[in-house]
Each structure stands twice: as C-alpha cells, then as structure tokens.
Amino acid sequence: MSRGEAARPAFGKILIFGVGLIGGSFALALKAAADVAEVVGFGRSADSLNEALALGIIDRIGIDPALEVGDADLVLVAAPVGATGDILARIAPGLGPRTIVTDAGSTKSDVVAAARAALGERIGQFVPAHPIAGAENSGAAAARVDLYRGRKVVLTPLAENPVAAVDRVRAAWVACGAEVRELSPQRHDEVFAAVSHLPHLLSFALVHDLALRDERDTFFTYAASGFRDFTRIAASHPEMWRDICLANHEALLVELDRYRAELDDLRVALASGDGERLQQVFAVARSARRAWQQS
Amino acid sequence: MSRGEAARPAFGKILIFGVGLIGGSFALALKAAADVAEVVGFGRSADSLNEALALGIIDRIGIDPALEVGDADLVLVAAPVGATGDILARIAPGLGPRTIVTDAGSTKSDVVAAARAALGERIGQFVPAHPIAGAENSGAAAARVDLYRGRKVVLTPLAENPVAAVDRVRAAWVACGAEVRELSPQRHDEVFAAVSHLPHLLSFALVHDLALRDERDTFFTYAASGFRDFTRIAASHPEMWRDICLANHEALLVELDRYRAELDDLRVALASGDGERLQQVFAVARSARRAWQQS
Known part of the structure; x- marks a missing residue:
C-alpha cells in the first residue's frame, strides 16, 4: 500500500454549533x-x-468550545442569528490562527456586527454565509445529505477576509453540491428583505387577521389552494422570524413601506373602478412571475 | 328487455356556456x-x-341559445363573471318554464344583480353557484372528469328560488363528486374577498413591485421556495382577476383596509423593536395555519 492511502480530506476537524437541519x-x-x-x-x-x-451526523459531542477550536480547520455556527455573537465570544479565546469560522444566518449585517464585537482583530477569520435552504422541518432527524444540492449559498465576504479563507468556505459548500454566490452583507440584507422577509411578514399578517375573527371557522372553511400556498410560510417558526425581522428591520422597513405604497395605489384603482390599472399591475406581475419560474 | 332499459338520466339536455376547464x-x-x-x-x-x-365533452355545438334553451333541463354559465349578464339576456327570451339556470362565477352579488336585470320575473329559475376549483391551466383540454371530486361548491340561493330548483343544482354538483355548501350571496363575497381575492391582490402587488426595479434580476435570483409559494397566484389571469376585483370591490376594499391596518400595526412593532408583539402575531398565525392544514 505504498501509495494506496486514501486521499486526505480537505478539512480535518470541523466544529458545528447547532446540529439541526x-x-x-x-x-x-x-x-x-x-x-x-x-x-x-x-x-x-x-x-x-x-x-x-x-445518526452519524457528528463523530463526538464537544465539551469545551474554547479547547476544541484551537486545532479546528472550520467552525460552522448554525444557530439562530441572535445567538451567533455569544457563540463567537465563547470560541474567541481559543481560536487557532488557521481556523476559519463561518455561519448560516438568514441576515448578515447584524451577524457581521456581532462577529466584529466578539472576534475583534481576528474578524478576518470569519467568512459570513447564508445557505438558502429553508425547510418546514427542523432538528437533526430532518438533516439530509442532499439538502444543499443545487441550492444557492450566498457568501458575504468582509474586507478583512484573506482570499484563501473565502475560497475554503466556498469549497466546503461546493462539496455539499451548492451553487455559491457573493453579495455584500448590506446588499444581501436588502435583497432578502424583499424576496423572503417581507413575504413572510405579509403571510403571517394575513393569517393573523383571519385568526382573530369571531367567524374564523367560516373563513377557513372556504380557503382553498391559493390560500394554502400564499400562507404556507405563515407556519414558520415565530421566534426565528421575530429574530430575523428585528435583525434586518432597517431593510425590511424600506421594503414594507414600498409595499404599503403599492397597496395604496391598488386601493385607489379599486375604489375608482380603474380596471385598466388593475389589469396592468396584474399583467406585469404575471409576466415576471412566469419568467422567474422558467428561469 | 321488458324491464331492461337503462335508468333515465337525471338531466335530459344541458347547455353549457364556456366549455373550458x-x-x-x-x-x-x-x-x-x-x-x-x-x-x-x-x-x-x-x-x-x-x-x-x-374530446367528448359536448355532444353538439349549439347555434342559437334562445332556440335551444326551451327544452333544456339545466343551463350552466361557466364564462367570466363580467359576461354572465349578456349570456343570460340572450337565453331569457326562450327560457322554458322548467329550465334551471346556474353559474360558476367567483363572485356572487354582482352576478345576482346581472341575473335579476336579465331574467326579470324569472329570476327564481337562476340558482347562483361557485365551484371552488381554481386551477393553473384553462381551456377544454384541461377539463378533467375528477376536477370537482372532494372540492367544495357554494350555492348562494335566492329568496325566489323554489326548493326543488336548488335541489336540482345541488344534485348535479353532488353527481360530480363535490361537497355542496350554502351561503348568502353577500356572505359568499365577504368570505372570498378575505380568503381568495385579497391574497391574489397581495401576491400580484409583491411581484409587480419587484418587476419594476432596475435590479429585478438580482432580486429574482435569490427568491426561493417561500417566494415561489407566496407568489404562485400572481401567475393568475390578469383579466379574470381584474373582473373579480371590480365585481367584488366593496368587500375587497373592506378586507384591504383591515389588512393595511394590520401592516400599520406590524410596522410600529418593527420600528420600535417590539419583538414580543412580532412573536405574538407570528405565533397566532402559525397556530391557526397549522390547525387549518390539519382540518
């Protein structure tokens, strides 16, 4: 077996905080x-x-993060965004010089701020990331080897990150089958406020309004497939979405105000019987939605 | 074959206006x-x-509605709600005394008003109905023998309808496998404004707002499964939804204003960092959405 040894894995030891989905x-x-x-x-x-x-997801349960992190190649923080700062503060004292840290949070500006506070001059070792793989189930039992196959992962590199550190995190996600993109943390938060956080808020709002009515049973009885799809995300985790909304409230308020202006405009069209305007809005939406679906 | 004749069908001749889905x-x-x-x-x-x-959906193509309707047992108007009045006006002159007329419109108060205008003192022969079986496809080729199996059909009977006429329309939908309910026309429109028409409007509005941005491609690139489900109904027919919104604008404005107040409330919570309020709204919504899904 002189040359028969298996190829050495790209990563030696990896620490994972949050061993759920x-x-x-x-x-x-x-x-x-x-x-x-x-x-x-x-x-x-x-x-x-x-x-x-x-389930064979991890090889050992860690006891002391500061002790384990010294010789770790990679640390993934896959905890609620609100907990990321605390976790980073716990590993900071033992962080080895070669260790790269990344996360999986749905918001990035707040995570970067928390990481700067926790890691100080070692911030260059933290490469922020957001795998776009929401799922209705959670917990270790829901974990799947192919969850990230074909899914997008957004890296939001920092000015302090060495290119090699970003490349290592990218390589890990590519090995998971993901398609890796890059945005700045701020742009990330603006984009996800529009295409993810606002839709969740709107869906929660609709169901909340119905749920508080005396005759809610009558309403829910006649809800059909359009309602089902529109409100699927209203079954998401309240705490997780509270944290996301609070963390990204600046960008989300911008989007919410744009949307309220859009509703004001539609209200005028409805109240004045302006069918042409309604049809125009609906047609632009339909065309964009169909183009997106096919892309 | 003295007693061997097949059972006589419940309906002799049926006219169908609109031979699509x-x-x-x-x-x-x-x-x-x-x-x-x-x-x-x-x-x-x-x-x-x-x-x-x-496709064997119809046995013949009709030429003159007024001529055919005299000996018809049942007429189904399955055309856009805006066209129902015209169709009823065309059959009114020849309407036989035993013929029952029904429709499949998504709104009811406006259809009833149009029917009263078109049918006059024969309004008792018109039993309004709404099968809840939206589908993304349309046209005769999309028609399916089992489309209504297990689906709800709402009858909104009029004070002038003989019980026997309502029973006949109910029997037809039961024969299609549907579950038949009854609401008043006004209540129908209030309920569907909340659980169907408003969600469509909101979904169109979100996609419209994104579609008009210079950087829409960046936004759409990162839209994922939550966005997909939330906006599925934004791919609906613009003309059909323009007509529904105009026809039911009174109830829809009430729902839209309730919803805007809900968004105003959430905006206050977001801007003031009131996580408790956000979580409360999200938790009520999640609980109601999950209870609905399981019912």
Whole structure:
C-alpha cells in the first residue's frame, strides 16, 4: 500500500454549533464527499446532540468550545442569528490562527456586527454565509445529505477576509453540491428583505387577521389552494422570524413601506373602478412571475 | 328487455356556456355519472368548441341559445363573471318554464344583480353557484372528469328560488363528486374577498413591485421556495382577476383596509423593536395555519 492511502480530506476537524437541519445537513454532505476527518457537535440540547451522534451526523459531542477550536480547520455556527455573537465570544479565546469560522444566518449585517464585537482583530477569520435552504422541518432527524444540492449559498465576504479563507468556505459548500454566490452583507440584507422577509411578514399578517375573527371557522372553511400556498410560510417558526425581522428591520422597513405604497395605489384603482390599472399591475406581475419560474 | 332499459338520466339536455376547464369538467363528470342525456356547448371560440366536441365533452355545438334553451333541463354559465349578464339576456327570451339556470362565477352579488336585470320575473329559475376549483391551466383540454371530486361548491340561493330548483343544482354538483355548501350571496363575497381575492391582490402587488426595479434580476435570483409559494397566484389571469376585483370591490376594499391596518400595526412593532408583539402575531398565525392544514 505504498501509495494506496486514501486521499486526505480537505478539512480535518470541523466544529458545528447547532446540529439541526442546517448544520446536520452540512455535516452529512461533507462526510459523503469524504471532505472531513472529524465533526464535533455543540448545541444547547443534549437530546439533539445525542440524536445527531446516533445518526452519524457528528463523530463526538464537544465539551469545551474554547479547547476544541484551537486545532479546528472550520467552525460552522448554525444557530439562530441572535445567538451567533455569544457563540463567537465563547470560541474567541481559543481560536487557532488557521481556523476559519463561518455561519448560516438568514441576515448578515447584524451577524457581521456581532462577529466584529466578539472576534475583534481576528474578524478576518470569519467568512459570513447564508445557505438558502429553508425547510418546514427542523432538528437533526430532518438533516439530509442532499439538502444543499443545487441550492444557492450566498457568501458575504468582509474586507478583512484573506482570499484563501473565502475560497475554503466556498469549497466546503461546493462539496455539499451548492451553487455559491457573493453579495455584500448590506446588499444581501436588502435583497432578502424583499424576496423572503417581507413575504413572510405579509403571510403571517394575513393569517393573523383571519385568526382573530369571531367567524374564523367560516373563513377557513372556504380557503382553498391559493390560500394554502400564499400562507404556507405563515407556519414558520415565530421566534426565528421575530429574530430575523428585528435583525434586518432597517431593510425590511424600506421594503414594507414600498409595499404599503403599492397597496395604496391598488386601493385607489379599486375604489375608482380603474380596471385598466388593475389589469396592468396584474399583467406585469404575471409576466415576471412566469419568467422567474422558467428561469 | 321488458324491464331492461337503462335508468333515465337525471338531466335530459344541458347547455353549457364556456366549455373550458370549469364547464368542461362539469360536463365530463355528469356524463361519467350517466346523469345527462345530451350536452350542448356554446362559446366565443370556435376552436374551443371543436376541441370540446372532439374530446367528448359536448355532444353538439349549439347555434342559437334562445332556440335551444326551451327544452333544456339545466343551463350552466361557466364564462367570466363580467359576461354572465349578456349570456343570460340572450337565453331569457326562450327560457322554458322548467329550465334551471346556474353559474360558476367567483363572485356572487354582482352576478345576482346581472341575473335579476336579465331574467326579470324569472329570476327564481337562476340558482347562483361557485365551484371552488381554481386551477393553473384553462381551456377544454384541461377539463378533467375528477376536477370537482372532494372540492367544495357554494350555492348562494335566492329568496325566489323554489326548493326543488336548488335541489336540482345541488344534485348535479353532488353527481360530480363535490361537497355542496350554502351561503348568502353577500356572505359568499365577504368570505372570498378575505380568503381568495385579497391574497391574489397581495401576491400580484409583491411581484409587480419587484418587476419594476432596475435590479429585478438580482432580486429574482435569490427568491426561493417561500417566494415561489407566496407568489404562485400572481401567475393568475390578469383579466379574470381584474373582473373579480371590480365585481367584488366593496368587500375587497373592506378586507384591504383591515389588512393595511394590520401592516400599520406590524410596522410600529418593527420600528420600535417590539419583538414580543412580532412573536405574538407570528405565533397566532402559525397556530391557526397549522390547525387549518390539519382540518
């Protein structure tokens, strides 16, 4: 076996904070690609960690983050965005010089600010990322080796990041089967306020308004497939979406105000019986929606 | 064969105005239930009528509505709501005393008003109905024998309708496999403004706002599954939805204003960082959405 040794994985030790759907699927995909030697899991729930261990998502349950991080190649923080700062503060004291840290948060400006506060002059080791792979289920049991296949992952590199660090994070996501893009943190937050955060807010708002009515049962009885699809995202996690809305409230307020102006305009058309205007708005929307679906 | 004749179908001759998805599926289902002797089709497009004939949806293409309606048992108007009045005016002169007329419109108060104007003292022969079976495809080729199986059909009977007439229309929809409910026309329009018309308006509005931006491609690039579901109904027919919005503008304005107040409330919570309020709204919505899905 002089030359018969298996190819060395690209990553030696990886730490994952949060071994649920997002972190767990990342670990499974890297393992399937033979791209990691050891995965150490951290989390708030012993049950989740034990489940992830039993499912082969992680190789060990970590005890002391500051102790483990010294010789880790990569750290993935896959926790709620509000918890990212605390986790980074816990690993900061032991952070090795070669360790690269990344995250999976749905918002980026706030995460970057928290990372700057926690990591200080080591901020260059933190490469922010957002895998776009929402799912209705959560937890380690929902993790899937193919969750990221064909999905987009947005990196929002910082001026302080060495190119090599960004390349390593990109390589990890490419190994998971993802299509990697780059945006600035601010642009990321503006884009996702429009195409994700606002739709969630609007969907929650519609169902909330119906749910508080005395005759809600009558209303829900006649809701059909259009309602089902429009409100599917209103079944999302309240705490997670509270945190996203608060974290990205600046960009979200801009989008919400644009949208309210759009509704004001439609209200005028409705109240004045302006069918031409309604049809124009609907036709532009339909055409854009169909073009998007086919792209 | 002294007693061997087949059971007589419940309906002899049926006229269908609009032989697309809605009217065509109704004809196919009644034929499959052996509940109709002859289906005569009318429509604006000769191509559609020929296609419906070739597909066995109708038995003949009708020439003169006033002439055919005298001995018809049932007339279904499955045309855009804005065209219902004209069609009823054309059949009114020849309407037989036993003929029952019904429709498939998404709005009811306006259709009833148009029917009163067109039918005058014969309004009792018109039983308004709304099958809740939207679909993304349209046209005769999209018609399916099982479109109405397990779907709801709302009858909105008039004070002038004989019970027997309502029963006949109910029987036809039951033969199609539908679950038949009853609401007043006004209540129908209020309910559907909330659970169908408003969501369509909101979905059109979101996509319209994105479609007009210079950087729309960047936005659409990052839109994912939540956006896909939220905006599926923004690919609906602009003319059909213009007509529905105009026809039901009173109830829709009430719903739109409730919704705008809901957004105003959420805006205050967002701008003031009131996470508790956001979480409360989201949690109520999630709980109601999940209860609905399971019911």
